[in-house]
Amino acid sequence: MRQRYELVKCLAGDFSVETLCLVLGLSRTAYYRYLRGASYQLNAEKENNQQLVEQVFAKHKRRYGSRRIIAELKDKGYLIGRYQVRVIMKRVGLQAIQPKSFVPRTTDSRHGKGYWPNLLLGQTLPTAPNLVWVSDITYLPLING
Missing domain, CATH: 1.10.10 (Arc Repressor Mutant, subunit A)
Known part of the structure; x- marks a missing residue:
């Protein structure tokens, strides 16, 4: 520099x-x-904070962002603000990995088991409500899995 x-x-x-x-x-x-003559120099405290942030980030396999890093450092007894953690992460080039969203795979077409045939294909169109009912399974995520 x-x-x-x-x-x-x-x-x-x-x-x-x-x-x-x-x-x-x-x-x-x-x-x-x-x-x-007043240029910016890293002091020992900021250098120590940078090492702490890098350690927590590496320990959790690049999954923790600034909020979770702050929470872990707070649990360990270190007081460091979120803005300072964000600045450190940006300066060092640390960016948390965003997990891919869960997409349920409810249909397995290669199962080899039979399926129920469509009985409505050969029928005439219904003329009134509630003459024909159809259903399908729906994936609903539950809290307990």
Whole structure:
């Protein structure tokens, strides 16, 4: 990062700082802070928080997002905010895996068992309600499985 700031400093006479920062992917504010000597440095606490977030994320096989990571760290006695966890995850490139939604497979056409034939195919159309009834099975998810 320091090399990019130095490059902007060298080329600032020929090009605008705004253009140089845009091309190099830097923040103008961060560049000017660097010139003042107040550039951002990770302190030990933030570095420790980053390690904790990475450990929890890896422990749960990339399934935990920021809310669950916060809950686990809170259970372990660490106080870290959700926004800080989100920033850490974004900076390090951690993104939770979203599980695929459950799609029930209720029809197995390859079962080899018989099926009930459609008895309505050869009949005339019904002329009044409640003369013919049909049914089918429906998958309903239950709380207890």
